[in-house]
Amino acid sequence: MSKVQASSDYIGRFAPSPTGPLHFGSAVAALASFLQARSCGGKWFVRIEDIDPPRERVGASAAILDALLELGLKWDGEVRYQRYRSSAYDHALKQLESAGKTFACACTRRQLGDGPYPGTCRNGVATGLVGRSTRVKVDSAEIGFDDLLQGRHHQQLVRDVGDYIIKRADGLYAYHLAVVVDDAADGITEIVRGVDLLDSTPRQIYLQRLLGLDTPKYVHIPVVLNQSGVKLSKQTEATPIDPTSSRRVLIEALKFLQQAPPPKLNDQTRDEILEWAVANWDISSVGKVSRVYAA
Ligand code: GLU
Numbered sequence: 001m002s003k004v005q006a007s008s009d010y011i012g013r014f015a016p017s018p019t020g021p022l023h024f025g026s027a028v029a030a031l032a033s034f035l036q037a038r039s040c041g042g043k044w045f046v047r048i049e050d051i052d053p054p055r056e057r058v059g060a061s062a063a064i065l066d067a068l069l070e071l072g073l074k075w076d077g078e079v080r081y082q083r084y085r086s087s088a089y090d091h092a093l094k095q096l097e098s099a100g101k102t103f104a105c106a107c108t109r110r111q112l113g114d115g116p117y118p119g120t121c122r123n124g125v126a127t128g129l130v131g132r133s134t135r136v137k138v139d140s141a142e143i144g145f146d147d148l149l150q151g152r153h154h155q156q157l158v159r160d161v162g163d164y165i166i167k168r169a170d171g172l173y174a175y176h177l178a179v180v181v182d183d184a185a186d187g188i189t190e191i192v193r194g195v196d197l198l199d200s201t202p203r204q205i206y207l208q209r210l211l212g213l214d215t216p217k218y219v220h221i222p223v224v225l226n227q228s229g230v231k232l233s234k235q236t237e238a239t240p241i242d243p244t245s246s247r248r249v250l251i252e253a254l255k256f257l258q259q260a261p262p263p264k265l266n267d268q269t270r271d272e273i274l275e276w277a278v279a280n281w282d283i284s285s286v287g288k289v290s291r292v293y294a295a
Helices: 024-038 060-070 086-098 175-185 195-211 243-256 263-267 270-280
Strands: 011-014 043-048 102-105 133-136 142-147 151-156 164-167 190-194 217-221
Touching: 011 024, 011 190, 024 043, 024 060, 024 190, 024 217, 024 243, 024 270, 043 060, 060 243, 086 102, 086 164, 086 175, 086 195, 133 195, 142 195, 142 217, 151 195, 164 175, 175 195, 190 195, 195 217, 243 263, 243 270, 263 270
Parallel strands: 011 043, 190 217
Antiparallel strands: 102 133, 133 164, 142 151
16 A cells, blocks of 8 residues: 555645654654655645743744754645644634634643533533633544544543633643644645654544535554664654754655665655656555654
């Protein structure tokens, strides 16, 4: 199943949050989504998910884009930035509000702890309290989808998540709402991203349904773990990739993705490596289990 969708209608994307520079784990995710798009002649967009300024790191967006270019991962069109998209998110929120699917919530994270939202403010905030965040009301329908690598995945949102936040108490839009609105606006047909987001997908599909948007296909790839078994991430200060060794990074990422790059690639140029990778890309070899990899 190397050519998943042999059509140039394919539109994929890489959507990093600018919370730090590109590390090996995000380079793997970028490369996988790029190869999946290019191997079927599709488009590949880059979206900087900068909706959360408090978590943003100065200079991270530029560093990520520079690193992608160093790796030869050239996107189509303009880079998208979520910070310019608030009117689209306002519009989606209004749509959900008019459908009676939202409510204001006065609970703090500390009050709630972990676990599904217990419905505290669903029928109105208690007297004297002010609703500051907005939650979407979920129902008891089972939301399932077939992930190309992970297989069938489903959740019952009432049981597993509860009503979830779509606009935060600090006025910022939540990732789930923004990503759904932007994936639809960009006409994304398939989302290739890390398996750490697998559990987020039913929440996103639920919003797509409420907003009358198409659901793309999903492919959740294994994530790169550090020696302690924790996902490499900007938050855990994963080492940024060295942009001067793009050929090595690409080959190591291809190895992580189990594409078996032949030894001759070590002597080839970056663009030749990418050409080989596009021509030989086989998503089914990537597997489903996250693993430790010391690049
Ligand atoms: N912005 C998210 C991240 O950097 C990825 C979102 C997505 O691919 O849907 O983890």
